[in-house]
Amino acid sequence: MTEHNIRVAVLGASGRMGSEAVRAVDQAEGMQLVARIGRQDSLTQILDAGATHIVDLSVPEATQDNVRFAVEHGVHAVVGATGWDTERLERLQELLADHPEVGVLIAPNFALGSVLATAFAAKAAQFFESAEIIELHHPQKVDAPSGTAVRTAELMGAARREAGLAPSPDATTTCLEGARGAVVEDIPVHSVRLRGLVAHQEVLLGSAGEQLTLRHDSFDRASFMPGVLLGLRTVAQRPGLTHGLDGYLDLGL
Amino acid sequence: MTEHNIRVAVLGASGRMGSEAVRAVDQAEGMQLVARIGRQDSLTQILDAGATHIVDLSVPEATQDNVRFAVEHGVHAVVGATGWDTERLERLQELLADHPEVGVLIAPNFALGSVLATAFAAKAAQFFESAEIIELHHPQKVDAPSGTAVRTAELMGAARREAGLAPSPDATTTCLEGARGAVVEDIPVHSVRLRGLVAHQEVLLGSAGEQLTLRHDSFDRASFMPGVLLGLRTVAQRPGLTHGLDGYLDLGL
Amino acid sequence: MTEHNIRVAVLGASGRMGSEAVRAVDQAEGMQLVARIGRQDSLTQILDAGATHIVDLSVPEATQDNVRFAVEHGVHAVVGATGWDTERLERLQELLADHPEVGVLIAPNFALGSVLATAFAAKAAQFFESAEIIELHHPQKVDAPSGTAVRTAELMGAARREAGLAPSPDATTTCLEGARGAVVEDIPVHSVRLRGLVAHQEVLLGSAGEQLTLRHDSFDRASFMPGVLLGLRTVAQRPGLTHGLDGYLDLGL
Amino acid sequence: MTEHNIRVAVLGASGRMGSEAVRAVDQAEGMQLVARIGRQDSLTQILDAGATHIVDLSVPEATQDNVRFAVEHGVHAVVGATGWDTERLERLQELLADHPEVGVLIAPNFALGSVLATAFAAKAAQFFESAEIIELHHPQKVDAPSGTAVRTAELMGAARREAGLAPSPDATTTCLEGARGAVVEDIPVHSVRLRGLVAHQEVLLGSAGEQLTLRHDSFDRASFMPGVLLGLRTVAQRPGLTHGLDGYLDLGL
Structure with a gap:
């Protein structure tokens, strides 16, 4: 059995995007699915499972609390949930200033x-x-x-x-x-x-x-999964907030 | 020297479409260019040149007289000039009833x-x-x-x-x-x-x-010429008025 | 409850195409799904259910017997199963000569x-x-x-x-x-x-x-279903064998 | 009359690309066409006309001498002529080392x-x-x-x-x-x-x-002209050799 240093908890795991992400993470090389967390579940499961990363595909009402919890516990976050307006992004950036080792990717589009x-x-x-x-x-x-x-x-x-x-x-x-x-x-x-x-x-x-x-x-929601995996593989090396997946593609444009 | 039974006079020969048609007819097999007629020229040149067909690429003001002249003298007409409204088409059809051996093609589009x-x-x-x-x-x-x-x-x-x-x-x-x-x-x-x-x-x-x-x-006006040539090769076998080149393509649609 | 004069039995009903067809027939206006027949089932179910039409989406080994049974009992057939070579088509045509009121459509492509x-x-x-x-x-x-x-x-x-x-x-x-x-x-x-x-x-x-x-x-197998339904609606008016759905499209090409 | 600080001599001016370039430079803002040079003309015309830039659209046999002459006289060069193999490029780079203020663009494609x-x-x-x-x-x-x-x-x-x-x-x-x-x-x-x-x-x-x-x-050779003009406007600010127009597009890819 291989040790993986990317241990992933998927939040919003029972949604359409979430269940695709569960499958994609499970099959991907170099990472391990350690928790599937639904809207009724406690966020402490993230810690219990020893997750180093979360993928948050939950709803606008939940995503802010989810990401805050992760950052406060040193867990990197790849976020596809919507609802991140300017005010929320600013508060997140303040929080990240206190946790300079943590990386967060907010991506409106993973394709x-x-x-x-x-x-x-x-x-x-x-x-x-x-x-x-x-x-x-x-x-x-x-x-x-x-x-x-x-x-x-x-x-x-x-x-x-x-x-x-x-x-x-x-x-x-x-x-x-x-x-x-x-x-x-x-x-x-x-x-x-x-x-x-x-x-x-x-x-x-x-x-x-x-x-x-x-x-x-x-053609298909499957098109989002390579972007989710790229986010998971990169987020720990990019501490602070990145808005948009293009920030990880080194396009230099 | 070959005898051609399609002897073509081009009307509107100095316009952009007309000069393309002059060149296309001149190079085409099975037909002969016998007259280039501009807006100052007399229509009797059609007869003097022994034309069996005209291609009319002149202007809306001239085309009705041009085609009428051709039909009255038993000359088939392939017409790309615009300006043929319902009333003009009806009058042409009446004229053709008196000349049942003559074919006329009015084609808004030759491509x-x-x-x-x-x-x-x-x-x-x-x-x-x-x-x-x-x-x-x-x-x-x-x-x-x-x-x-x-x-x-x-x-x-x-x-x-x-x-x-x-x-x-x-x-x-x-x-x-x-x-x-x-x-x-x-x-x-x-x-x-x-x-x-x-x-x-x-x-x-x-x-x-x-x-x-x-x-x-x-991409280019050249795209109209195969349609003009197809019109010239077919019009004599289709007496009466045909409106639209699709009438010659045997699409059966 | 409406009476439908198109009563359909789907053969090969548990296959991928077959289950799509079951759903499509079930939802279509003007026809009724009366039987789903799998490879273990007896063909007499076609008659027991009072089917007027079959859709055969079974396998090459079964389709010839399926269609023969339908024709012999006056049931029209829309066939998407493969395996109909020249010899099989000829034998089918002979059979149809004895059943001049029955229509059969063999369609290699329903899209x-x-x-x-x-x-x-x-x-x-x-x-x-x-x-x-x-x-x-x-x-x-x-x-x-x-x-x-x-x-x-x-x-x-x-x-x-x-x-x-x-x-x-x-x-x-x-x-x-x-x-x-x-x-x-x-x-x-x-x-x-x-x-x-x-x-x-x-x-x-x-x-x-x-x-x-x-x-x-x-993009999807769903694209075959409008063709299957068109076949079902047309086959009774086209007695004898039609090979290719284009025969029903009145393309006149 | 405006003073322009980009004064352009076109070499290969009578060729198909060259005559397009003559027209494009002549109509462009911020530059002036000062010489059209054909294959019989002396390169000293570049200096006589006070050119600050050349566009070389001549032939493989001539382009090396043309560019060498320009560089030696402090004239920037935008080059579309073919024939620049590795050896020629190396010799040009040596020459440019002695003229560090001069820019040369060799562009296999200007579209x-x-x-x-x-x-x-x-x-x-x-x-x-x-x-x-x-x-x-x-x-x-x-x-x-x-x-x-x-x-x-x-x-x-x-x-x-x-x-x-x-x-x-x-x-x-x-x-x-x-x-x-x-x-x-x-x-x-x-x-x-x-x-x-x-x-x-x-x-x-x-x-x-x-x-x-x-x-x-x-669709047309006209597509090369915006690239030629971009080259002329940029080459003086990029001393040394640039190979490929993408070097001027700041793609950062």
Whole structure:
């Protein structure tokens, strides 16, 4: 039997993401699943099990207490639960100042491909005259555009303004309402809703004579697990708070 | 020297499309270029040159007279000029009733790939739960959506209604204005304008577990010439009026 | 309680496709699931349940007996099971000659999008100078190219030869082995194997200045069910043997 | 009249790339075209015109002398001409050691989109289980795969080996010759040749549940000009030799 120095407790273990994480951690090399913790369970199980890391995939109401408990006990945390607004992040950073050896990763998105596509789009946006985004999702989705598309447009728009670029050229004078998309930070964003799809995004960049297309397809929740494992393997070497998985990818962008 | 039984006069020969057609006819096998006719030239040159066919790529103001002249003199006509509204088409049909041996093709679009893509989209639309269109053009284009996209949506919408299909499912409740596109006959249509592009269209069809995508890319006016030549080779065997090049493709759709 | 005149027995009901079919028939309007028949069960259950139709998703060893039993008892059959070679199909046709009111559909592929894409590719191939196929699948697939890609290439190649087309132009003189794909009926076919994918195919058609792309994505076995239901709704009106779901789509291609 | 501190002489000015560069420099803000130099002209014209920069788009036989002359006279050089092997680059570096204030950019590719796509592919390759490349070109191309595809595969393969990744999973046991592409540094590369296309490349990366696609389309030589202008604007601030335009993009990858 191998000794593993990454001993993982999964919080929110009975949820959809949580049960995927339980399986992924269990099968991964170099780490060991030591506890599955549901919403009724006491957080002291983290300590009883000798966990060195938690993966928190619980709900917005619970995640702040979960992470605080971990940090106070010297346990590193990889967090996919939502609800981390600016105020919560600031309080967490204060807490981490008192525990300088502990690492916490708050990641709104664990799909490596999506994180990379957004980082590449933000970097490339300044080099092209035109930029638009098409996001495509299943028809049960209630918001349009997707949060990822809005975030991508914000990063691209900021990079283009900083580089002194004008908005994309557009000579349209006759337009059916809605045809040219929603405009987010000067970037037109188009939302397609199609039965059969899951979550997909295309960033289109154009200049005279050329086009660059960055496309990400998410077919399945399984796509989040490599990012969770990368987080677990890295978080102990990155003390303090990291916001966004791209902080671990050494993109240097 | 070969005798050709297709002797072609090109009208509007000095325009951009016309000069492409002059070159295409000149190089094509099985036909002969016998006259290039500009806006100052007399239509009697068609007869003087012994033309059996005209290609009319002139302007809306001239095309009706050009085609009338051809039909009255027993010359077949392949027409790409715009401006043929319902009234003009009806008058042409009356004229053709008196000249039952003459064929006329009025083609709003000579790109075979575009004509096929539209026909396939109209046929396939009834078999899928969801349908949307993305059209992508250069940023000098003044109208959005493109005429081809509107025409495609009309044909798809009609086919879906006839098959008793509901509009595509869409649970969107929170939407930035424009994100979900312009709606044409219940089909959302999205218009992208990107430097570097020419004219492109994607029809997206989705059902549980699958997607069908029909994409056409037009890179160059050269793409119209195979359609013009196909029109010239076929028009004499199709007396009367044919509207749309798909009428010659034996699609049986 | 509604009376349904389509009363369905599913054979191979405990297999992966079969259990999907059980659920799909059960939820579909205008038909009723009356029996689930596994490999141990007697075929007389078809009659006991008063089935008017069977869906046979059993194995190659069983399907011939299953269909024969159905036809002999006046029950229509929609068949997705494999193993129907030329000899078996001929014997089935002989049997159907004695039962002229019974309809049988043998369908190697029930995904409507895939069936349409193949039919469109076969029709369009004659209108373009160049044609290639890219198929993309999960990395557990043992054969390359896929059966669907080979079948598509055969149909496209036959259409191109009939239209008198030369093979696609290709000036390659220096080539790394394998770069230009496998050649099936003069059509280069490229096989991509990528973790995360299911089953996808792109037919690329090109002429001067334009490209037509026909892409089908299969994400899930659920994609077969609309085709199964279409088969069930149509088979009674098409007595005799129909081979291929495209026979029911009235494509007229 | 504005004073410009970037005064440009174009060498190889009558070639296809050169005449594009003449026009691009002439229209660009912040620089001035001061000389067009063909193969018969004396290099002293560079000095007579007061050029501070050259763009060398001449031929392999001439480029070494051109650049040497520029460096020896304190003129910065942006070089698109081919023929710079390891030995030539070494000699140039020796020369630059004696002229430490002069900058030289040798760029095998000026299309920003292509340079970015290659850099992104090299960075992303280590994060996915599977990786393949599809390159698509016009049918007059004589080599397959393209030089860009081979270079991209080499960079991706090196990054994957460094990260300790195994080759992409592939269970293929039955394969038509060529179907799985050419293998370059463990990356399968597929070459499509299609009438109507110019130069296109798709990098496909896949992991469980997700796909990342990086596509570049080159429609026209115009796509090289933004890269040439970026080179001219940057080269004076980067003394010494830079090989590859990505060195100026601050990708930090």
